[in-house]
Amino acid sequence: MRTVTIEPTFRAWRSKARSLLDQKMHPNDVIWSTQGDDSDELFGFSETTKQTPENKPEQKPQTSNRAKVPPFFIQLAQTVCCHRSQKQWSMLYHILWSVTYEQEREILFDQTNDTMRKLEQMRKSISRDIHKMRAFVRFREIQVETNDRENYVAWFEPEHLIVRVNTPFFRKRFAGMNWSILTPDECVHWDGTDISYTQGVDKSQAPDGDELEELWRGYYRSIFNPARVKIKMMQSEMPKKYWKNLPEAEIIEDLIQTSTDKVNGMMEEENRPLKPEPKNKYLDHLKQLNNSEDSK
Amino acid sequence: MNKLQKLEILADAAKYDASCASSGTTRKDSSSGKGVGSTGGAGICHSYTPDGRCISLLKVLLTNVCLYDCHYCINRRSSNVRRARFTPEEVVDLTLSFYKRNYIEGLFLSSGIVRSADYTMELVIKVAKSLREEHHFRGYIHLKTIPEASPELIAEAGKYADRLSINVELPTQEGLQELAPEKNVHRTRDAMSTIHSKILETKATRKELKKANSRVKKPTYASGQSTQMIVGADQSNDSQFLNRAGDLYGNFKLRRVYYSAFSPIPEPSVILPLKSPPLIREHRLYQADWLMRFYKFDVNELTTEQAPNLDLDIDPKLAWALRNRSFFPLDINRAALEMLYRIPGLGVRNAQRIVALRRHHAVRLEDLIKLRVNLKKTLPFMICVNHNPAKHELDSEALRAKFAPPPEQLELDFTAQIIIPKTTSIAAQAEAKHGEF
Numbered sequence: 121m122r123t124v125t126i127e128p129t130f131r132a133w134r135s136k137a138r139s140l141l142d143q144k145m146h147p148n149d150v151i152w153s154t155q156g157d158d159s160d161e162l163f164g165f166s167e168t169t170k171q172t173p174e175n176k177p178e179q180k181p182q183t184s185n186r187a188k189v190p191p192f193f194i195q196l197a198q199t200v201c202c203h204r205s206q207k208q209w210s211m212l213y214h215i216l217w218s219v220t221y222e223q224e225r226e227i228l229f230d231q232t233n234d235t236m237r238k239l240e241q242m243r244k245s246i247s248r249d250i251h252k253m254r255a256f257v258r259f260r261e262i263q264v265e266t267n268d269r270e271n272y273v274a275w276f277e278p279e280h281l282i283v284r285v286n287t288p289f290f291r292k293r294f295a296g297m298n299w300s301i302l303t304p305d306e307c308v309h310w311d312g313t314d315i316s317y318t319q320g321v322d323k324s325q326a327p328d329g330d331e332l333e334e335l336w337r338g339y340y341r342s343i344f345n346p347a348r349v350k351i352k353m354m355q356s357e358m359p360k361k362y363w364k365n366l367p368e369a370e371i372i373e374d375l376i377q378t379s380t381d382k383v384n385g386m387m388e389e390e391n392r393p394l395k396p397e398p399k400n401k402y403l404d405h406l407k408q409l410n411n412s413e414d415s416k
Numbered sequence: 417m418n419k420l421q422k423l424e425i426l427a428d429a430a431k432y433d434a435s436c437a438s439s440g441t442t443r444k445d446s447s448s449g450k451g452v453g454s455t456g457g458a459g460i461c462h463s464y465t466p467d468g469r470c471i472s473l474l475k476v477l478l479t480n481v482c483l484y485d486c487h488y489c490i491n492r493r494s495s496n497v498r499r500a501r502f503t504p505e506e507v508v509d510l511t512l513s514f515y516k517r518n519y520i521e522g523l524f525l526s527s528g529i530v531r532s533a534d535y536t537m538e539l540v541i542k543v544a545k546s547l548r549e550e551h552h553f554r555g556y557i558h559l560k561t562i563p564e565a566s567p568e569l570i571a572e573a574g575k576y577a578d579r580l581s582i583n584v585e586l587p588t589q590e591g592l593q594e595l596a597p598e599k600n601v602h603r604t605r606d607a608m609s610t611i612h613s614k615i616l617e618t619k620a621t622r623k624e625l626k627k628a629n630s631r632v633k634k635p636t637y638a639s640g641q642s643t644q645m646i647v648g649a650d651q652s653n654d655s656q657f658l659n660r661a662g663d664l665y666g667n668f669k670l671r672r673v674y675y676s677a678f679s680p681i682p683e684p685s686v687i688l689p690l691k692s693p694p695l696i697r698e699h700r701l702y703q704a705d706w707l708m709r710f711y712k713f714d715v716n717e718l719t720t721e722q723a724p725n726l727d728l729d730i731d732p733k734l735a736w737a738l739r740n741r742s743f744f745p746l747d748i749n750r751a752a753l754e755m756l757y758r759i760p761g762l763g764v765r766n767a768q769r770i771v772a773l774r775r776h777h778a779v780r781l782e783d784l785i786k787l788r789v790n791l792k793k794t795l796p797f798m799i800c801v802n803h804n805p806a807k808h809e810l811d812s813e814a815l816r817a818k819f820a821p822p823p824e825q826l827e828l829d830f831t832a833q834i835i836i837p838k839t840t841s842i843a844a845q846a847e848a849k850h851g852e853f
């Protein structure tokens with residue numbers, strides 16, 4: 121049994137997995153860890169692989185007994201690296217092992233294979249999380265005296281470790297302002313030139329309001345159509361776990377409770393007589409147009 | 417009146433417009449450091465209201481003061497609704513403030529008609545122009561266009577917008593005369609045609625410039641147009657709705673036609689029906705629309721002269737199959753792809769997969785199970801290696817009864833039938849909602 125400690129990145133995992141494969145380490149004999157835990161050292165099993173720096177070309181693999189995997193598997197592996205459970209490393213290695221040493225290439229395409237199925241579920245859950253973060257991050261404006269740009273801070277609690285994967289999206293979209301997204305895992309900051317990361321924080325570090333939120337709630341209330349209440353539909357797309365960080369969610373309960381009254385009020389309202397037509401040149405012109413259309 | 421009150425009135429006035437997807441546009445972003453915003457790919461739903469609908473755009477009217485008198489509309493001049501007006505600057509400001517806080521993907525702006533069509537159109541354009549040119553806004557802009565506005569203004573609007581739309585509202589001129597006396601189908605079609613040729617023209621110029629590797633700045637123009645029809649406000653039948661949709665898809669290549677079940681509004685007009693139509697009617701129209709666009713159905717196949725309305729109890733594809741039983745059962749190992757599209761319960765993707773599969777081996781029931789085909793619906797209509805339905809099964813009236821919900825449960829059933837989409841992009845959501853049958 122051997123414990124290997126890696127940084128939780130695809131590159132680190134891949135390079136470790138390659139060397140383990142070369143050593144013919146059976147997946148059942150490997151424990152993957154991403155915590156630089158000292159206890160490993162005590163037992164003398166630990167081998168820490170530092171993340172390959174981006175600019176350093178990776179070592180060419182000795183291709184002897186290394187099986188090739190299709191690009192979709194690489195993509196899958198890259199995505200599932202963000203999974204919070206940290207079970208992905210061993211699962212991925214299991215697949216690589218079967219492909220390399222057990223001639224089981226088909227399992228890559230086998231949707232009934234347990235490990236592949238679980239990896240696919242992980243991938244789905246992560247993509248959803250990435251998407252929800254893009255949707256539900258809410259920036260709050262803060263006053264900063266040291267610069268003359270607009271400054272915004274958001275608090276978000278992602279399900280998986282997706283802050284870095286999502287950074288390019290926010291950078292492209294909000295390039296013109298300074299912003300930070302704070303999360304319990306890691307925080308990301310943009311100052312107009314550079315992206316930087318700092319350690320995770322707790323919610324108390326984030327601003328607790330923004331003047332605009334009252335307008336936003338006003339909009340949310342008005343755009344809702346009380347004649348069609350479909351709460352399940354709403355919750356399947358915007359699960360309750362996100363509500364606590366959404367300024368508009370405060371008024372959901374109220375909207376639902378008062379919707380029936382509102383609709384009844386509308387139905388009971390009396391029809392009003394038609395008002396007389398105003399004097400307006402344009403309207404006269406339109407009328408002429410319509411008449412000539414009719415005679416066509 | 418303060419900003420919040422105005423916003424409440426002008427958002428409330430805009431909410432009955434369903435055509436507000438923010439997908440399908442060219443890729444752009446603000447990574448140059450100027451301004452804010454990005455688009456491309458599927459639009460994001462930033463929130464959901466308790467009616468299950470997605471909030472993607474700030475959907476407001478510039479003003480709900482209106483000269484026209486469309487009876488289905490809360491803003492018609494004869495209604496006593498409270499009126500409000502935004503200045504173009506206020507809308508610009510609100511859009512940017514919401515966008516920077518990540519509440520929205522962009523703006524969907526429309527307006528009641530004040531003074532004249534051109535005057536109103538100019539105000540609407542002013543908002544879009546200011547967003548794009550002064551504030552370098554790269555988010556999504558959808559502008560509602562007034563068909564009576566001059567072609568130059570319609571052309572200009574498209575320079576700033578990702579999407580333009582004009583609502584035809586009702587499929588026939590008779591319907592409009594009764595309920596929207598100022599509107600006119602021919603003028604609407606003319607304006608759509610102007611937009612359509614502008615879109616084509618811009619595409620062609622862009623292509624040429626690209627080919628010539630020219631450094632001349634490429635012209636921009638909206639990448640598509642869409643429209644909406646209100647269902648259940650006038651006497652129009654489904655055949656009329658679908659024919660109008662077919663006309664617009666065919667002639668002006670509209671991206672989408674939206675169908676919006678007439679919903680009771682405050683301040684109702686005396687000539688409106690008292691009840692809204694069953695929501696299921698709207699759903700069936702979307703399904704039929706889907707059949708025209710992706711399943712190669714001709715508009716005339718969807719309804720008949722005797723029954724110009726879609727069957728509310730069963731989906732339009734099943735209804736067609738039951739009317740044309742002599743085509744079935746189809747051998748899925750032989751039938752052409754277009755015929756596979758006709759089998760109830762078999763979607764476009766699965767039909768294509770079957771065609772790919774049968775090149776390797778004869779397709780069996782087990783394959784269909786793996787593809788997760790809706791067997792309950794499909795089996796009576798198809799033959800494969802280990803399945804051949806009894807002829808009497810197909811012929812019997814019982815087949816219809818098998819799929820139609822018991823009458824008294826109709827209202828309950830339709831809510832259960834509207835599939836809750838798993839994907840979250842708006843386009844995908846629309847597909848999941850209306851595409852599967």
Ligand code: SF4
Binds near residue numbers: 490493527528
């Ligand atoms: S033109 Fe008709 S539909 Fe549009 S705002 Fe005026 S009354 Fe309403």
